[in-house]
Amino acid sequence: MSFLHYLLGGRRHSANAAKERLQLVLVHDRADLTPGKLEILKSDLIAVLSRHVEIDRPSVQVTLTRDRNQQRLLADVPLAPPRARRRPPG
């Protein structure tokens, strides 16, 4: 059905874009955490975590999500690969 829909419906509809943008902006509104503030939080988080463990900084992802009634802050923090973690002596 979705393939047929795609075939016959053709382009991406602006209502879908509206709904996606709305959902994203509401997640941030409800948490009172703008995307900009979330970036700052992410840097702070990286700084704190780095004091304890070596992390793969560029791959860190911090996102806000909502399932039904619960707002959730998700941090995905990959550790640095084992080779990079082994420091040269001294």
Add this chain to the structure above:
Amino acid sequence: MTAKVATITSGKGGVGKTTATANLGVALASSGLKVVCVDADIGLRNLDVVMGLENRIVYDLVDIVEGRCRLRQALIKDKRQDDLYLIPAAQTRDKTAVSPQDMIRLADDLRSEFDWILIDSPAGIERGFRNAVAPADVVIIVTNPEVSSVRDADRIIGLIEAEEKGPGKLLVNRFKPELVKRGDMLSTEDILDVLAIELIGVVPEDESVLLASNRGNPAVLDERSRAGKAFRNIARRLNGETVPFEDLAAKDGFFGRLTRLVRPGDG
């Protein structure tokens, strides 16, 4: 009689609060109930012109609150309906002239005389909004099917829940079935999915609303108006009746799409 107080609000301006208040007032009154519409938008009075009563104003809401007239003197009787009244907003004052406690006192003074008190809230989330919501038993949140308006509705829902007036009922106004069918307007389902509150009705975009407001005759009075019909249904739901929702934008399935593909001009 013990009136119920319904406040019509939205956050964003220009979505149709005043139009909704006037139409619901007329619809409730025409079903035999005694109704007073209160314009709480102090400084930007408009409910009077939408109801066509602008020439009858002597006293206003601030005059009542400040004791310059008795309540009865400020009640303007509608020209068409015997059981419909208006309390107009003051035009030359601002929202700080009235407090939420004043509004609660006013509503309590009106309760014994009416079945419904409808309060038209100003846009925004400051004093005027808090005034309008303070005496509410039920809050109707008006939104249009667009991102900015739904976002503001979400904010309002949060605020009225914080005031323990929530969760409120959603009125979707200026709905364009053709755009929804085409996938270029948020559907009612999309909006409810995002806001998660109860729907009280969907009013289609309808030029009869403008024509009606030009003349000061709310669209509800026009039997043929689609928006008027929607408002009559909303009034019945507000009054506790179960009225099935009209499917304004039945999503056409495969064959609908196919037909439009074959006859593109028909969209």
